[in-house]
Amino acid sequence: MSRFVIRGGRALRGRLEVPGDKSIGHRALLFAALARGDSLIRGLSAGLDNRATADVLRALGVSLEETGEGVRVSGVGLHGLRMAKGALDCGNSGTSMRLLSGLLAGQRFGSRLVGDPSLSSRPMMRVVGPLRARGALIAGASGAKLDEVYAPISIAPLVEGESLLGLEYDMPVASAQVKSALLLSGLYAAGPTSLSEPVVSRDHTERMLAYLGAPIRVAGPMVQLDPAGPGDDGAAWSGGWDGFDWEVPGDLSSAAFSLAAALTVPGSRVEIDRVGTNPTRTGLLDALRDMGARMTTRSLGAAAGGEPFACLDAEYGALRAGRVGGELLVRMIDEVPVLAALAARAGGSTDIRDASELRVKESDRLRAMAETLGAFGVPVEELPDGLRIEGGSALHPARVDSRGDHRVAMSAAVLALGIEGESVIEDVDCVRTSYPSFAETLRALGADLSEVEA
Ligand code: S3P
Numbered sequence: 001m002s003r004f005v006i007r008g009g010r011a012l013r014g015r016l017e018v019p020g021d022k023s024i025g026h027r028a029l030l031f032a033a034l035a036r037g038d039s040l041i042r043g044l045s046a047g048l049d050n051r052a053t054a055d056v057l058r059a060l061g062v063s064l065e066e067t068g069e070g071v072r073v074s075g076v077g078l079h080g081l082r083m084a085k086g087a088l089d090c091g092n093s094g095t096s097m098r099l100l101s102g103l104l105a106g107q108r109f110g111s112r113l114v115g116d117p118s119l120s121s122r123p124m125m126r127v128v129g130p131l132r133a134r135g136a137l138i139a140g141a142s143g144a145k146l147d148e149v150y151a152p153i154s155i156a157p158l159v160e161g162e163s164l165l166g167l168e169y170d171m172p173v174a175s176a177q178v179k180s181a182l183l184l185s186g187l188y189a190a191g192p193t194s195l196s197e198p199v200v201s202r203d204h205t206e207r208m209l210a211y212l213g214a215p216i217r218v219a220g221p222m223v224q225l226d227p228a229g230p231g232d233d234g235a236a237w238s239g240g241w242d243g244f245d246w247e248v249p250g251d252l253s254s255a256a257f258s259l260a261a262a263l264t265v266p267g268s269r270v271e272i273d274r275v276g277t278n279p280t281r282t283g284l285l286d287a288l289r290d291m292g293a294r295m296t297t298r299s300l301g302a303a304a305g306g307e308p309f310a311c312l313d314a315e316y317g318a319l320r321a322g323r324v325g326g327e328l329l330v331r332m333i334d335e336v337p338v339l340a341a342l343a344a345r346a347g348g349s350t351d352i353r354d355a356s357e358l359r360v361k362e363s364d365r366l367r368a369m370a371e372t373l374g375a376f377g378v379p380v381e382e383l384p385d386g387l388r389i390e391g392g393s394a395l396h397p398a399r400v401d402s403r404g405d406h407r408v409a410m411s412a413a414v415l416a417l418g419i420e421g422e423s424v425i426e427d428v429d430c431v432r433t434s435y436p437s438f439a440e441t442l443r444a445l446g447a448d449l450s451e452v453e454a
Helices: 022-033 048-059 094-105 125-133 176-186 204-211 252-264 283-290 326-330 333-343 356-360 365-375 406-417 429-433 438-444
Strands: 002-008 013-017 036-042 063-066 071-076 111-114 138-141 150-155 167-170 193-196 216-219 222-225 245-247 269-276 294-303 307-315 348-352 380-383 386-391 399-401 421-426 448-453
Touching (some): 002 406, 022 036, 022 094, 022 176, 022 204, 048 094, 048 429, 094 150, 094 176, 125 138, 125 167, 125 176, 167 176, 204 216, 252 283, 252 294, 252 307, 252 333, 252 406, 252 438, 283 294, 283 326, 283 333, 326 333, 333 348, 333 356, 333 365, 333 406, 356 365, 365 380, 365 386, 365 406, 406 421, 406 429, 406 438, 438 448
Parallel strands (some): 013 269, 036 245, 167 193, 399 421
Antiparallel strands (some): 002 421, 002 448, 063 071, 111 150, 193 222, 216 222, 269 307, 294 307, 348 386, 380 386
16 A cells, blocks of 8 residues: 655646546447447556456457557447456446446346445445336345445346336436436437436536437437437438547546646646546636636647547636535536645635535545545535635645545645645555556656655
8 A cells, every 4th residue: 555755845847648538538448349340549548447447348358459559449339248257347436337337237148247345335226226217137235325225236138029118317416427327228228218417417428429420419408319219410320330539638637636736836837738628527627717726728629529628727826715516516526625625725715515426436525525634734614515615724734544535645635735844645546546647747747746655
């Protein structure tokens, strides 16, 4: 188990790129596996989460090969996956487990999805319930909460003559993982899948399906996929798509850490190239603009899969407190921990609300960030659905624990980078799930950060 040792107060300067977007990476792998023929995915993250999806696909009979250019995937078509020999290990990756639950619910073979202890304590009824409602034979394990289910997830095969049903479903909580699981299962259904969300969550799946010519229609928070409907050219859908060549834009959720460090460590200025700026993901940028951040975004157009990307430039300067909730919160669901670190540096009281989903991420991120901020001397109140953070106090170095959560580890590191003296972040192996080059990248920008084997 390793730890970060950080001596804060050194300005960060320079240009960087971040690993490929994790959410887009999972989907690119899945859609390439289901394509007719070969695909090339460039810029895929080397993080363990994307690797978990790739390894599961291998176990399902898809051949994936790392080449100098990217990952080459030999697609097997929508109906070409084969039964795996053993359990499918999703590691720490909730996106892998939930998206694959949807995909595998439509197959004529059985599957069993397992995960690490953190993933095995996350709620799965949100996918199991609606998949059952469309005829899937899927079950989870019982656990801490009554009426909830957890990994391992077992899926029985659909026998000859049986198929999934159409589904009309109003999702109680905005969730791209649930939405995507239901759309993937919808590719195998006898009727349309019609979903609505309280607020639009990240829409990578919808963009990619549309790009690949699948019969999907999106209207605000509603999305419909009808395999019997026409494709994008108006003709009957051919029932699949051909291989493709895609570049995954950089992950804004990873860029957020260098961005936050640049905004809060005196004398810093960084430029982050080729970052994905899909508007369903840019809530943090909007929140930071409201907080007076010195930051510019230069559009670079759209990558394949219909994903916009840009170059971000951020410079140290005073920040004022912000308010985050509602739709904005959904568009920055993974950036709440780093926003909490930023709020500690802003003048005044920042309120983060409508964030109770954060309690069921890789850790209870509201509790984790309240305790982490508190350890550095930040006055913070934990609310049932958020945090109230009093910014601008004098802070001191601290020794904190990541709780095995990559975003908590990196957010704590950002806070420590702005504090004179030595801080220690324990249990940082988890950073490899999304951003293996995090420490190296910050060092290249001038940070005094070392990763030490505990
Ligand atoms: C993701 C969706 C979000 C997000 C997660 C990635 C995705 O989860 O927090 O990191 O790729 O679909 P929810 O769907 O649970 O909100």
